[in-house]
Amino acid sequence: MPKMKKIIFPFLLISSLIIFNNCSTDFDIYADYKDVTIVYGLIDISDDTTWVKITKAFTGPGNALLIAQNPDSSNYPYKLDVNLVGNKNGTELDPIVFDTITIHNKAITDTVINEAGDTTILNPFYSPNQLVYYAVATLDKDANYTLVINKTNEQLTASSDLVDDFHVGSPVNRIVFSETSDGSIKWSSTKNGKRYEVSLRFNYLELAPGYADTLRKSVDWFLGIVNSKTIDGGEDLEKTYSGPGFYSLLESKLEPIPNVERWVDNVNITIACGSQVLATYLDINSAGGSLLEEVPVYSNIEGGTGVFASRHTIVKDIRLSVTTERNLIEHYNLGFKFKSK
Numbered sequence: 301m302p303k304m305k306k307i308i309f310p311f312l313l314i315s316s317l318i319i320f321n322n323c324s325t326d327f328d329i330y331a332d333y334k335d336v337t338i339v340y341g342l343i344d345i346s347d348d349t350t351w352v353k354i355t356k357a358f359t360g361p362g363n364a365l366l367i368a369q370n371p372d373s374s375n376y377p378y379k380l381d382v383n384l385v386g387n388k389n390g391t392e393l394d395p396i397v398f399d400t401i402t403i404h405n406k407a408i409t410d411t412v413i414n415e416a417g418d419t420t421i422l423n424p425f426y427s428p429n430q431l432v433y434y435a436v437a438t439l440d441k442d443a444n445y446t447l448v449i450n451k452t453n454e455q456l457t458a459s460s461d462l463v464d465d466f467h468v469g470s471p472v473n474r475i476v477f478s479e480t481s482d483g484s485i486k487w488s489s490t491k492n493g494k495r496y497e498v499s500l501r502f503n504y505l506e507l508a509p510g511y512a513d514t515l516r517k518s519v520d521w522f523l524g525i526v527n528s529k530t531i532d533g534g535e536d537l538e539k540t541y542s543g544p545g546f547y548s549l550l551e552s553k554l555e556p557i558p559n560v561e562r563w564v565d566n567v568n569i570t571i572a573c574g575s576q577v578l579a580t581y582l583d584i585n586s587a588g589g590s591l592l593e594e595v596p597v598y599s600n601i602e603g604g605t606g607v608f609a610s611r612h613t614i615v616k617d618i619r620l621s622v623t624t625e626r627n628l629i630e631h632y633n634l635g636f637k638f639k640s641k
Contacts, residue, residue, distance in 0.1 A: 458608035495579035
């Protein structure tokens with residue numbers, strides 16, 4: 301069962317989409333040293349590779365982030381026995397065995413977006429060398445999966461159902477950004493899905509004066525988070541967006557270059573869905589408050605701490621409406637042109 305603990309845990313936060321803020325605390329166990337295993341893993345029906353990060357709590361003196369960058373402080377000195385066991389309709393599937401790989405000079409992170417549009421990076425991976433467990437396998441969407449980690453004298457487990465696939469119902473062919481009213485993105489909730497993060501990406505082509513090549517660029521717009529009432533699926537969900545806000549966003553993001561030429565491309569509608577466990581984990585662990593205080597840490601790892609959950613992300617490519625394109629060209633001094641026929 302998922303549980304609440306009160307520990308002081310080292311982690312990294314991002315307070316905006318770009319800027320990293322390093323925050324550290326001491327890990328306080330209030331007792332003699334005990335090996336505490338920290339697990340972070342997400343499963344997705346669309347992934348052919350599942351990644352799991354497994355570390356141990358470090359209690360050395362000094363800055364926790366500096367300690368975390370030392371593999372000897374975070375990694376186990378031996379390879380753990382890690383398996384993913386599926387159960388479908390009461391039948392146990394063949395276990396999926398994990399191997400290890402060390403990734404050099406590459407940050408592996410997962411983003412969390414709150415209602416204000418700020419992004420938290422839950423980063424259990426130290427750098428520059430990151431030891432991760434991985435398994436190449438396609439998961440069965442109808443199975444429940446249990447992560448099993450065998451240590452020398454104990455076993456850790458955590459279970460999760462898979463967030464099922466879903467699709468955007470509206471808009472269908474083109475997306476409209478009215479200068480006077482709001483629009484909306486509509487979809488039906490999916491089985492095992494709880495938290496839906498909705499964002500738009502406006503893509504365009506740009507030819508700057510003095511350059512021979514046309515560049516493909518984009519502007520991202522985070523719309524917000526929608527939570528379904530249940531995880532049964534079939535619930536009508538909707539996220540509204542401001543039509544005038546679209547034009548204001550472009551005016552604030554596009555650099556005013558004299559004589560620049562721009563052409564409208566497509567729009568990507570992205571909805572990232574997380575399971576109930578992941579939604580609870582994010583809500584609790586990205587809650588406000590001082591990072592120097594004790595905070596409740598939600599975990600569904602039996603025998604350790606961390607999270608093992610499911611997510612699924614869909615992207616719909618859609619064209620901009622003719623009216624919206626004309627508005628950009630005729631009413632805003634952003635350099636947009638009609639495409640040559």
